[in-house]
Amino acid sequence: MASPLPVRDGVGATRLHLPMSGPWPTIGAYMAERFFHLDPERLLRRFDRGEIVARDGTTLTRETALGAHEFVWYYREPPVEREIPFEIDVLHQDRDLVVADKPHFLPTTPGGKYLQNSALVRLRNLLGLAELTPIHRLDRATAGLLMFSVRPETRGAYQLLFERRQVEKVYEAVSALPAGWDAASPALGGESFPIVYRNHIEKLRAQVCVQVDAGREPNSETLVELIGSDDRVLHTRLRPHSGKMHQLRVHLAALGAGILNDGFYPELLPEAADDFDRPLQLLARELRFVDPITGEPREFTTRRTLQDAPRAR
Template structure:
């Protein structure tokens, strides 16, 4: 559903689905209850300024009855953001595709306390491409390759590549050396390399971590290869066959090789400010696929490295 409001300063308008019936006499009354953490008069003043609009772009006022409109659009008021002091790099750009190298700590899209400090908004502003849209996502903590669609007309062709698992994705990770590590016979949890690990991963509503269930039918799979190990850390190459939330972090943690500086797995740590000196040691390294428009093979490789990777 196209927004009636243009992208502004790299940020698209937010769409809100309204109930058509309920105990609220007006759209403003519903939104004041929905966003109870905001000052209600400040919210209603946004109606007075014409900042809440319908699908045709017409402004609602604070007395607009509930049930007249099913959707409204508005710009989020910018949060006070902590600057993410790392730059995103463009590795490739053509008429349909942008491939960027994302730093650690930068979210893929705006959300929560991050708006301008997101890969999408930074790239829209840098490249002056208001229709730019991510084709897939990386966790905020993960660095590496991200693909973006430039034009809505060709976006679906690239999205289908990911839906059909026709993109080869390769990651790297660095973990603390697992307990009982035997350099003469390298293995994870008794599984010699290369390790194919499968389990069932479920995203729970209102939980920041996913749940792994060994009793249910697996819905995730990762091939784990050994790159190098020293007396301190383990460096692995990861080839996910599926794309479940936090999959690589969960799989390595389940095998006793949780990724260095992971505050979620195997143990959820208390929330704390970002420590820019201790990024999660996970990197989206390579992307390979056959371009759906030209039929030509495509390959992209990050220029980033993991700071804790052992020298060889």
């Protein structure tokens, strides 16, 4: 559904689906209850300023009755954001595709506490591309390669590559050296490398961590290869066959090699402010695919490295 409002400062308008009936006499009354954490008078003043519109662009007022419109659009009021002090780099740009190298801590898209400090908004503003849209996503904590679609006309072709698992993705991770590690006979979870790990992962509503159900058919799979180790850490290469949320973090934790600085797995730690000196040691390193528009093979590699990788010998 097309937005009646243009992209502003790199951020698209938010769409809200309204009930067509209920105990609220007006749309404003519903929104004041829906967004109870906001000052209701401040929200209603946005109606007075003409900042909340219907699908055809009509501005709504405080008195617009509930049921008059099923959807409204508005711009989120920017939060006071903590600056993410790392730059996003553009590795490739053509008329259809942008490939960027995302730093740790930067979310892929706006949400929650982050608007301007998101990969999408930074790139829209940097490149002047209002319709730029991510084709896939990385966790905020994960660094590395991200692909963005430039034009709606070809967006679907690139999205299908991911849906059909026709993109080869390669990651790197650094974990604390597991107890009992034997460099002469390296293994995790009793299995020698390379390891194919599978389990069933499910994201439950209102939970930040995914759930693993050992009794269900696996829906996630990762090939884990050994890159190296030293007396501190283990360095692995990860080739996911599926793309479940937090899959790589869950799989390494299940094998007894949870990724360094992971506050979610194997144990959910209390929420804390970002420590920019201790990024999650997970990196989206490589992307390979056959371009659906040109038919040419494409290959991209991050320029970033993991700071806690084994020291060169």
